[in-house]
Amino acid sequence: KFNLMKIAGKLKKYLDEDRLWHTLGVMQMSASLAIRYDYPMERAQLAGLLHDCAKCIPAKKKLKICKDNKIPVTDFEREHTFLLHAKVGAWVAREKYGVTDPEILSAITWHTTGKENMTLLEKIVYIADYIEPARNKAPRLAEIRKIAFENLDLCMYEILHDTLEYLDDDPQDIDQATIQAYNYYSDLIN
Ligand code: DGI
Numbered sequence: 445k446f447n448l449m450k451i452a453g454k455l456k457k458y459l460d461e462d463r464l465w466h467t468l469g470v471m472q473m474s475a476s477l478a479i480r481y482d483y484p485m486e487r488a489q490l491a492g493l494l495h496d497c498a499k500c501i502p503a504k505k506k507l508k509i510c511k512d513n514k515i516p517v518t519d520f521e522r523e524h525t526f527l528l529h530a531k532v533g534a535w536v537a538r539e540k541y542g543v544t545d546p547e548i549l550s551a552i553t554w555h556t557t558g559k560e561n562m563t564l565l566e567k568i569v570y571i572a573d574y575i576e577p578a579r580n581k582a583p584r585l586a587e588i589r590k591i592a593f594e595n596l597d598l599c600m601y602e603i604l605h606d607t608l609e610y611l612d613d614d615p616q617d618i619d620q621a622t623i624q625a626y627n628y629y630s631d632l633i634n
């Protein structure tokens with residue numbers, strides 16, 4: 445059994461103020477979506493609380509963690525090291541916060557790119573990350589926040605669509621997982 449308040453207290457030491465506030469927003473939004481879609485609420489909160497636990501680790505240190513722990517790093521991730529905070533985050537959640545639940549670790553792993561055929565918790569965290577109240581940069585947020593509570597798969601599609609549009613300036617910059625996720629949810633809703 446885990447204590448969310450204790451974990452938040454520890455996280456505070458590893459995240460800057462904005463990232464902590466974002467994280468608390470994702471925890472709450474994950475709880476709301478869990479209630480809406482019948483997922484165990486506290487497990488969703490734990491995943492949301494820890495999803496960015498590796499966000500403030502410098503690139504060099506993330507690469508070292510991967511090397512030391514035999515976590516595979518793709519060439520693409522080596523060139524876009526910010527993507528590594530997701531899989532390194534899952535490692536940190538397990539090793540430093542004692543999370544063993546593979547569903548939670550997987551939700552942390554896939555929260556940045558998404559992937560094909562995501563589990564309910566993976567979708568909850570991915571979406572909560574995008575729509576939590578402190579996020580304000582994405583377009584159409586009001587609309588996407590509503591869709592999140594109406595249709596999770598459609599919401600995945602809308603977020604992936606806008607993410608690809610945002611990354612469109614440089615298609616070389618797009619991870620395969622993001623493209624696969626987009627194609628999957630695009631087929632699913634059409
Ligand atoms: O860590 P957060 O900022 O809370 O959120 P996140 O981990 O979901 O990262 C969001 C950013 O990741 C957003 O600016 C879009 C970007 N992103 C998502 N998929 C890809 C990507 N960036 C690149 N370069 N390639 C991708 O495939």
Ligand code: FE
Pocket residue numbers: 495496499529555556
């Ligand atoms: Fe993140």
Ligand code: FE
Pocket residue numbers: 555556557570573574
């Ligand atoms: Fe995200």
Ligand code: FE
Pocket residue numbers: 466470495496573
């Ligand atoms: Fe986040």
